[in-house]
Amino acid sequence: MHGKELLLTMYRKMLLARRFEEKAGQAYGQKKIQGFCHLYIGQEAVVVGINEAIRPDDYVMTGYRDHVHPLVRGADAGMFMAELFGKDTGYSKGKGGSMHFFDVEHHFYGGYGIVGGQIPLAAGMAFASKYRGEDRITVCSFGDAAANQGAFHETFNMASKWKLPVLYVVENNKYGMGTDIARVSAEPDIHKRASAYNMRGVSVDGMDVLAVYDTVKDLAASIRAGQGPVLLEAYTYRFRGHSMSDAATYRSKDEVEQEKQRDPIGKLRALLLEKRYASEDQLDAIDAHEKKVVEDAIAFADQSPEPPLEDVWTHHFVEPGDADERPRARVRGATDVSWPAYPTTFEVTWDLEPREAPVAPLKQGAA
Amino acid sequence: MPELAYRDALKEALKEEMARDPRVFLMGEEVARYNGAYKVSQGLLDAFGSARVVDAPISELGFAGLGVGAAMAGLRPVIEMMTWNFAILAMDQIVNNAAKLRHMSGGQLRCPIVFRGPGGAGGRLSSQHSQALEANYAHFPGLKVIAPGTPADAKGLLKSAIRDENPVVFIEAELLYGVRGEVPEGEYTIPIGKADLKREGGDVTLITWSRMVTACVLPAADALAQQGVHCDVIDLRTLKPFDHEAVAASVRKTNRVVIVEEGWPFASVGSELSDFIQRECFDDLDAPVKRVHGLEVNMAYAANLERAIQPSVERVIEGVNAVLYR
Ligand SMILES: Cc1ncc(C[n+]2csc(CCOP(=O)(O)OP(=O)(O)O)c2C)c(N)n1
Ligand SMILES: [Mg+2]
Numbered sequence: 001m002h003g004k005e006l007l008l009t010m011y012r013k014m015l016l017a018r019r020f021e022e023k024a025g026q027a028y029g030q031k032k033i034q035g036f037c038h039l040y041i042g043q044e045a046v047v048v049g050i051n052e053a054i055r056p057d058d059y060v061m062t063g064y065r066d067h068v069h070p071l072v073r074g075a076d077a078g079m080f081m082a083e084l085f086g087k088d089t090g091y092s093k094g095k096g097g098s099m100h101f102f103d104v105e106h107h108f109y110g111g112y113g114i115v116g117g118q119i120p121l122a123a124g125m126a127f128a129s130k131y132r133g134e135d136r137i138t139v140c141s142f143g144d145a146a147a148n149q150g151a152f153h154e155t156f157n158m159a160s161k162w163k164l165p166v167l168y169v170v171e172n173n174k175y176g177m178g179t180d181i182a183r184v185s186a187e188p189d190i191h192k193r194a195s196a197y198n199m200r201g202v203s204v205d206g207m208d209v210l211a212v213y214d215t216v217k218d219l220a221a222s223i224r225a226g227q228g229p230v231l232l233e234a235y236t237y238r239f240r241g242h243s244m245s246d247a248a249t250y251r252s253k254d255e256v257e258q259e260k261q262r263d264p265i266g267k268l269r270a271l272l273l274e275k276r277y278a279s280e281d282q283l284d285a286i287d288a289h290e291k292k293v294v295e296d297a298i299a300f301a302d303q304s305p306e307p308p309l310e311d312v313w314t315h316h317f318v319e320p321g322d323a324d325e326r327p328r329a330r331v332r333g334a335t336d337v338s339w340p341a342y343p344t345t346f347e348v349t350w351d352l353e354p355r356e357a358p359v360a361p362l363k364q365g366a367a
Numbered sequence: 368m369p370e371l372a373y374r375d376a377l378k379e380a381l382k383e384e385m386a387r388d389p390r391v392f393l394m395g396e397e398v399a400r401y402n403g404a405y406k407v408s409q410g411l412l413d414a415f416g417s418a419r420v421v422d423a424p425i426s427e428l429g430f431a432g433l434g435v436g437a438a439m440a441g442l443r444p445v446i447e448m449m450t451w452n453f454a455i456l457a458m459d460q461i462v463n464n465a466a467k468l469r470h471m472s473g474g475q476l477r478c479p480i481v482f483r484g485p486g487g488a489g490g491r492l493s494s495q496h497s498q499a500l501e502a503n504y505a506h507f508p509g510l511k512v513i514a515p516g517t518p519a520d521a522k523g524l525l526k527s528a529i530r531d532e533n534p535v536v537f538i539e540a541e542l543l544y545g546v547r548g549e550v551p552e553g554e555y556t557i558p559i560g561k562a563d564l565k566r567e568g569g570d571v572t573l574i575t576w577s578r579m580v581t582a583c584v585l586p587a588a589d590a591l592a593q594q595g596v597h598c599d600v601i602d603l604r605t606l607k608p609f610d611h612e613a614v615a616a617s618v619r620k621t622n623r624v625v626i627v628e629e630g631w632p633f634a635s636v637g638s639e640l641s642d643f644i645q646r647e648c649f650d651d652l653d654a655p656v657k658r659v660h661g662l663e664v665n666m667a668y669a670a671n672l673e674r675a676i677q678p679s680v681e682r683v684i685e686g687v688n689a690v691l692y693r
Contacts, residue, residue, distance in 0.1 A: 035491030035668065086491070086669035097493045097668030113495035114453065115425045148424035150456070176425055178401035184424035250401060306671045312664050 002210055004277040010052055010209050014044040014265045015290040017068040020077060023294045024084055028244045033084045037098040038065040042239035045264030046171050048072050049212025054139060054220050059107050059125045061118045062141040064099035066111040073106035077293055078300035079331055087304035091327045094307045105337050116149030123159045126166035132346050137223045141169040145176020147190045160199040162352055163228040167219055170233045177242045178250040191233035199229055206234030207262040368549040374407045376518035376550050380525035385415055391529055394421040394430055395447025404449050405544050431457035435464045438480040448484035451500045465534040466509030481528045485541035487578055487629050497666035499630030504536040505607040511559055512607040514538045516580035518548040520604050523557030540578035562610035568597025571687050572617040575627040576603040584627050587683035606636050615647050622653040623690040627683055632660045654690040659683050
């Protein structure tokens with residue numbers, strides 16, 4: 001059942017994502033943001049559907065198309081805009097930029113620039129949860145093209161063999177940069193590859209936030225119950241180029257226009273109206289509110305100082321006595337920052353293999 | 368001489384070598400239909416077809432290894448790494464297979480392959496995308512390492528690399544692709560292992576390569592010349608094997624050395640050069656070898672930090688002043 005609150009929350013978060021990315025794109029045009037910058041516009045239903053279906057303390061990570069994943073978890077939009085602007089008030093003090101968003105407070109573990117690099121990390125985080133007997137799951141997104149990395153195959157073998165509590169999500173937007181995934185993939189329906197690892201592979205319409213939500217609700221419950229990892233393929237589409245420097249000449253205008261008809265935000269808006277959960281005015285007010293959040297974020301980023309030059313020397317090692325950075329406390333003086341706990345005393349009750357493996361009797365006379 | 372952008376000089380080399388030798392093919396991400404992430408392979412698909420200009424999946428280890436296999440079986444692959452940061456995934460194939468095949472087979476096999484792509488900082492890309500990694504490859508016996516700093520050298524050396532009978536790591540500079548320079552007309556190659564003396568002067572030897580040549584060292588040398596300090600500027604071009612004679616001859620003349628490199632100082636090409644100089648030219652030195660290099664930190668995204676981390680004209684001048692005790 002999808003209650004009114006849930007639908008309105010999803011609507012709000014998708015709009016926050018959309019407006020944030022639009023403004024980031026504009027700021028890039030003004031050279032306030034530089035380097036590589038990959039926008040999530042068009043794909044919002046995937047992240048929002050997942051986020052509402054999992055717990056706030058589940059671990060989440062993704063690749064470099066990473067602005068939206070922490071925002072929908074409750075991250076401070078101003079501080080992430082500041083990160084994009086390379087400012088001291090950014091979550092990573094301007095060290096990471098667009099491709100390396102991290103908000104550990106909200107259990108968002110990054111922002112990785114090497115295609116497929118996060119896939120093994122997620123298995124490791126899931127391993128840690130299972131090792132300590134916790135019931136949290138890890139959700140790890142990556143693009144369709146990342147499925148052709150060795151890390152994908154090596155990790156799935158382990159994750160499945162050890163029944164690690166991890167949900168892998170392929171955000172299949174049809175392209176890896178300028179290459180149609182079908183041109184370089186023997187099996188372009190990525191979820192079908194899961195069966196090679198005795199792993200569940202499922203697909204969903206990634207432009208339909210409710211379909212994503214329902215699917216992930218089920219999958220998360222199964223993973224949490226110890227049934228092993230799942231590979232979920234969300235068929236989606238990015239409305240913009242691969243990054244800000246991509247003119248996207250490898251796909252037709254028609255194709256893009258057709259995909260825009262599937263805009264997940266428009267679809268949810270129509271549903272909200274149809275169900276009479278909100279009026280046009282109320283929905284417009286939500287949009288206006290999110291626009292304001294993003295405008296404030298831009299103003300905050302604009303007004304923030306650059307990091308001090310001494311900062312080039314910091315955060316390469318943990319020095320004795322160093323505490324971890326808590327960005328919202330540092331920047332906003334927030335006193336309500338809750339931090340993930342990594343217990344140091346616990347009993348390991350999980351066995352990867354039976355404790356008393358039957359020993360084959362030695363053959364008489366065998367060399 | 369006509370002017371060409373660095374990327375177009377590389378493209379000419381590829382085009383000429385592919386036209387000349389049917390064994391040469393280019394494989395990598397986005398090299399064919401997209402015409403290359405940095406447009407080095409613009410038009411090559413049309414010219415040579417999809418068996419010789421191959422769009423690979425994002426499987427660096429896989430297509431690097433495929434290239435090694437093709438080289439073992441008699442082809443001359445040019446494997447494009449979208450950047451050297453991503454080639455770290457392929458390092459196993461480059462190091463454990465390409466570099467060692469000749470040796471492991473006791474001379475039965477050869478591996479004529481070029482791994483090429485951009486290295487160094489790209490501009491506001493943070494730590495995973497801004498690394499000068501030449502020292503990593505120079506470390507391994509069995510690999511040649513080239514890092515050209517001008518369009519003319521890029522073309523001539525790439526042609527030599529493709530014709531070489533051994534695996535060559537060819538590191539271009541992301542920030543040089545659009546930079547133009549004079550390129551000789553017609554067919555020419557530049558020998559691997561030969562440095563280029565870019566400026567002659569008797570006071571200090573400046574040794575560098577790749578982007579640092581034009582971004583820092585030549586402007587610094589010009590500024591110093593105004594003040595009456597005249598430098599030898601050596602562009603190594605090939606890092607392994609580097610041109611021992613050119614380095615030693617210059618040091619014997621000037622007695623003072625500054626080495627400028629974009630990358631980190633620990634176990635680097637610069638540290639190898641310093642060792643060579645103190646061993647071979649100990650009696651010629653009037654000052655300790657000075658090294659100007661990227662700060663030993665991960666690259667930051669913020670503009671001011673990014674600038675501070677990289678070598679600059681000012682830091683090169685400071686280095687020269689240090690060895691002159693000025
Ligand atoms: C190992 C590696 N190779 C190449 C790149 C360059 N690159 C960045 S994104 C990208 C395309 C990835 O496409 P996909 O996985 O489908 O994700 P999407 O961008 O569509 O979200 C490429 C080739 C990289 N960052 N890392
Ligand atoms: Mg994709």
